[in-house]
Amino acid sequence: MAAKKRPRSKVASPGQAFVLPQLLLILAFIFWPLCAVFYYSTTQYDGLSEPVNVGLDNFIFLATWPDFYRILFNNLLLIGGVVVWVFVPFVMAIAVFPMKAASTIRAILYIPAMLPPIIVGGVFRIVLADEGPVNAGLRAVGLGFLAPGWFTDPNIVLITVVVVIGWATLGSGVLFYSTGLAAISPSFIEAAQLDGVNRWQMIWHIYRPALRPITRFWILLLTISTVTGFFPWIYGLTQGGPGVASTTLDYAVYATLNQGSTLGRGAAIAVVSLVFIALIVLIQAGMRRIRKAEEWN
Amino acid sequence: MELVMKKKNWFETVIVALALAIVLGPILWVVRVALKPTEEYVGEPANFGGTWTLANLGTVWVTGGMAEAILHSAITVGVGATLAVGLAACTGFALARYRFLGRQLAIVLTTGAMFLPAAALVIPMFELLHAWGMLDSLVWLGVVYGVMFSAWATVFMRSFFSQLPSEVFEAGDVDGAGPVRQFVSIALPMAKPALATAFILTCFLQWSELLLALLLLPSGDTPTVAVAIAQFSSQFRTGGPLTAAAMLVGTAPVLLLFVFGQRWLQAGAISGAVKD
Numbered sequence: 413m414a415a416k417k418r419p420r421s422k423v424a425s426p427g428q429a430f431v432l433p434q435l436l437l438i439l440a441f442i443f444w445p446l447c448a449v450f451y452y453s454t455t456q457y458d459g460l461s462e463p464v465n466v467g468l469d470n471f472i473f474l475a476t477w478p479d480f481y482r483i484l485f486n487n488l489l490l491i492g493g494v495v496v497w498v499f500v501p502f503v504m505a506i507a508v509f510p511m512k513a514a515s516t517i518r519a520i521l522y523i524p525a526m527l528p529p530i531i532v533g534g535v536f537r538i539v540l541a542d543e544g545p546v547n548a549g550l551r552a553v554g555l556g557f558l559a560p561g562w563f564t565d566p567n568i569v570l571i572t573v574v575v576v577i578g579w580a581t582l583g584s585g586v587l588f589y590s591t592g593l594a595a596i597s598p599s600f601i602e603a604a605q606l607d608g609v610n611r612w613q614m615i616w617h618i619y620r621p622a623l624r625p626i627t628r629f630w631i632l633l634l635t636i637s638t639v640t641g642f643f644p645w646i647y648g649l650t651q652g653g654p655g656v657a658s659t660t661l662d663y664a665v666y667a668t669l670n671q672g673s674t675l676g677r678g679a680a681i682a683v684v685s686l687v688f689i690a691l692i693v694l695i696q697a698g699m700r701r702i703r704k705a706e707e708w709n
Numbered sequence: 710m711e712l713v714m715k716k717k718n719w720f721e722t723v724i725v726a727l728a729l730a731i732v733l734g735p736i737l738w739v740v741r742v743a744l745k746p747t748e749e750y751v752g753e754p755a756n757f758g759g760t761w762t763l764a765n766l767g768t769v770w771v772t773g774g775m776a777e778a779i780l781h782s783a784i785t786v787g788v789g790a791t792l793a794v795g796l797a798a799c800t801g802f803a804l805a806r807y808r809f810l811g812r813q814l815a816i817v818l819t820t821g822a823m824f825l826p827a828a829a830l831v832i833p834m835f836e837l838l839h840a841w842g843m844l845d846s847l848v849w850l851g852v853v854y855g856v857m858f859s860a861w862a863t864v865f866m867r868s869f870f871s872q873l874p875s876e877v878f879e880a881g882d883v884d885g886a887g888p889v890r891q892f893v894s895i896a897l898p899m900a901k902p903a904l905a906t907a908f909i910l911t912c913f914l915q916w917s918e919l920l921l922a923l924l925l926l927p928s929g930d931t932p933t934v935a936v937a938i939a940q941f942s943s944q945f946r947t948g949g950p951l952t953a954a955a956m957l958v959g960t961a962p963v964l965l966l967f968v969f970g971q972r973w974l975q976a977g978a979i980s981g982a983v984k985d
Contacts, residue, residue, distance in 0.1 A: 427803040427806070428803075434863065438860070528935055538738065538742055539735040539739070582728070635824070666920060669832060682828060682829040
């Protein structure tokens with residue numbers, strides 16, 4: 413039926429018929445909710461009676477709610493975790509690459525990547541429990557002062573989350589960087605070694621620029637898989653606590669929706685999280701553009 | 710020679726050994742805890758030794774509801790992955806094969822959907838499903854998943870179809886095969902490994918999804934695996950042997966999927982990654 417349209421108009425094509433089903437469903441289930449959440453954010457809504465327009469009241473509430481600044485800070489700090497989630501697999505992939513057992517090692521490092529976040533959270537609830545094996549081990553070797561409340565100390569809890577996400581994403585990162593390393597010509601490396609380049613110069617001046625496309629791809633993947641969804645990690649590890657010390661924007665949306673009566677406020681938090689993601693994507697695109705301009709010069 | 714090599718690489722050896730220990734340690738520990746009687750664990754949560762038992766696995770399977778949870782997840786994930794891969798195959802084919810009005814819009818919408826946090830959409834999604842009586846339905850949750858994760862699958866399928874030489878379709882044109890025929894008889898059979906990879910990846914993403922599963926199945930009568938484990942771990946916040954056993958049982962299907970699908974996954978994931 414799509415083929416019939418073609419002779420009549422230049423702009424019609426079978427392509428449109430093929431993309432139509434997905435576009436309609438995406439409009440209905442994703443872009444309609446996207447528009448609606450902006451509407452709900454300007455209302456007072458309890459889920460039962462009709463939403464009442466209150467203008468920007470929800471946003472004014474957020475601006476005057478001290479906990480909200482901690483929540484924003486939590487999101488920022490966790491996004492800073494990207495540096496760790498990129499750097500560690502980068503170094504690890506380089507270290508593993510020349511080894512005889514490289515593919516076995518990479519397969520083992522990949523195991524956590526196959527575990528759903530909620531299960532990773534459960535694993536570390538057990539391993540990092542106050543009286544659990546890690547803390548018991550630290551105390552046994554006289555490092556008891558280093559055995560913190562991994563989930564109960566508001567100054568530690570976000571570091572715990574960053575480390576756990578790093579644990580879970582390490583294997584994928586190593587895998588991607590390894591495909592990048594395999595594409596670097598060995599003669600390039602040998603030439604550098606002959607010039608007496610040391611390990612750190614090698615990493616900084618050879619591997620880092622050569623692997624930049626992989627780094628870009630990996631950051632993008634982390635952004636869409638993790639930064640847009642801290643929720644399952646937070647739920648599994650800390651349930652946002654202690655207090656709001658590890659509450660993220662998406663966890664806060666869940667909490668308001670779960671309590672039921674302040675959906676307008678939840679929608680306002682959702683809008684803030686959208687602005688947040690938009691800023692991150694813009695910053696990444698901007699950095700890429702600046703770098704391109706530099707390379708041009 | 711070997712000695713020189715060893716001396717030179719000690720640093721690499723140490724950090725890799727450390728990484729392996731850090732990755733495997735927690736997993737082995739949790740497997741151990743899952744195979745331990747609860748009473749023993751409560752007394753000494755940091756003790757690796759003691760009795761070994763399979764009783765916890767039976768408990769979470771039968772009375773803990775993990776068997777039902779796996780069935781629920783299988784329904785949702787099956788619907789979602791089939792829908793996602795079906796939509797992605799159509800869109801990926803069209804984007805790779807045709808230049809048409811609205812193509813750019815289609816790319817922006819499908820790619821843009823990947824960046825949208827589920828949390829930002831969940832309140833209106835709840836209202837939408839509520840209005841149509843689709844709440845608490847595993848099948849409709851699968852449809853929502855299918856649409857959400859179809860964006861990922863589309864990027865993947867598009868890059869696969871772009872790599873196919875255009876001659877195969879031109880041959881179809883010459884033989885008088887219409888677009889539908891070309892899609893069904895030429896594109897899809899060639900894309901089998903890519904379809905399988907996309908299927909497995911979307912299965913995995915859905916198996917892990919928690920937020921929508923918690924909020925769009927509000928009665929809690931038909932929990933998915935992620936929800937069931939979340940309930941387990943909220944009940945026993947410190948995470949006893951029963952939680953560990955539930956996690957073990959809940960991971961098994963994903964691990965099996967990865968093991969059986971590995972052939973396609975490696976080839977597919979890597980060709981997708983190096984493209985840039």
